[in-house]
Amino acid sequence: MAKHLGWDVIEQEWRKGPWTAEEDRLLIEYVKLHGEGRWNSVASLAGLKRNGKSCRFRWVNYLRPDLKRGQITPYEETIILDLHARWGNRWSMIARTLPGRTDNEIKNYWRTHFKKKSKASPNNNEKAKARLLRKQQFQQQQQQQRQQINQVDTKKMMSYLPDENENGVPSLAHQVRQEMATTMNPNTAEEQGLLYSMFIGYAYVPETPKEDNILWEGFWNLDDNAHGNLGIACAPNKACLQSLATPFY
DNA sequence: AAACAAGGCAACCGCCTCCCC
DNA sequence: CGGGGAGGCGGTTGCCTTGTT
Structure with missing residues (x-):
């Protein structure tokens, strides 16, 4: 569980990899009781062997009740493309315009669906620049x-x-x-x-x-x-x- | 049916910023 | 004012699934 690093420093050995249903349940319970934030205290207060960042990530991207599930709609796709052309890889900003979608989800969607397309047609970059200037x-x-x-x-x-x-x-x-x-x-x-x-x-x-x-x-x-x-x-x-x-x- | 390739996505990593002391 | 911790963010990795040969 804990690793001794010398100089009396103890480093917690955090669990990594996919979350189990039980871990999800503990995290949800924690947020119900304590609210979002103070993620580094989750380990001690909820009994999770996950570090704060991992807990925050899991909550923000998969456990939050207001998340929208299912495929990106054509309308959402349009917004993503438009805003990416405008703002670049500002995934969190883009995500804020799409309620229920997360930056990670949008980032993954972009990378899997459009990264290759944009690479395949470099001339589009020039067109996009011209449009941006106008x-x-x-x-x-x-x-x-x-x-x-x-x-x-x-x-x-x-x-x-x-x-x-x-x-x-x-x-x-x-x-x-x-x-x-x-x-x-x-x-x-x-x-x-x-x-x-x-x-x-x-x-x-x-x-x-x-x-x-x-x-x-x-x-x-x-x-x-x-x-x-x-x-x-x-x-x-x-x-x-x-x-x-x-x-x- | 098996092996391999490609796609899709969950999760981690490291850097940056903000805020508190 | 500066140091440290916490949170936020974008980039990247790695595993699982699906498709192809």
């Missing part, structure tokens, strides 16, 4: 306007779509807005989510606790080739929105 320029112009927007609301989203882009090109977004306004009524969470993810370029502000503090920044991640052709080539239905919402790869 977005940043536009963001500066729109900063004041953005600060006024503090609520996720479908109608507001539509109202903030620009009628022309940063180059003064009239506007795919405008067409989308008109067509969606007339033919689509995004009532479900999924539909709203798809709509939401179309406006990629949004920023979640982690310092602010309110979930509705999301700023819409533009509409520039649509595929460049799509400009001007949306109304003809792509009726504003759900499948179309899904295709529009996956611009980064």
Whole structure:
């Protein structure tokens, strides 16, 4: 159990590897009684032979009651891709925008599903950089306007779509807005989510606790080739929105 | 059916930051 | 102000499962 290291230093021999059902039960009981935090006292208080980090990891990633189980949905996938293109490997930040998902889960998902794809097409990096630059320029112009927007609301989203882009090109977004306004009524969470993810370029502000503090920044991640052709080539239905919402790869 | 390869994911490791004393 | 501990985070490893030959 304990290893003597000399100089009267005793190092605990922590258990490693997969957690057993009994260990899970002990950890859940511990959190019920003592709350989250003070993970280094779990070993002594709960009788677990796990170090604090291991306990915290197990709780945060697998035992927390608010975790969402099951596969990543297409909407979540879109958000992950968008935010990764924007923020890079800031897994914890990305996870904060997806309630019930953990940074570890998102990180694993990304690595298994997209790492190879992105390696396989290096040209996409240049495209992504160009898009990022355009977005940043536009963001500066729109900063004041953005600060006024503090609520996720479908109608507001539509109202903030620009009628022309940063180059003064009239506007795919405008067409989308008109067509969606007339033919689509995004009532479900999924539909709203798809709509939401179309406006990629949004920023979640982690310092602010309110979930509705999301700023819409533009509409520039649509595929460049799509400009001007949306109304003809792509009726504003759900499948179309899904295709529009996956611009980064 | 067996051997091997690839995929998927749970878990660990080490570094960094924050906070308290 | 600085030292140390705790927690958070991203990178990486390793094992189990699934697919392929």
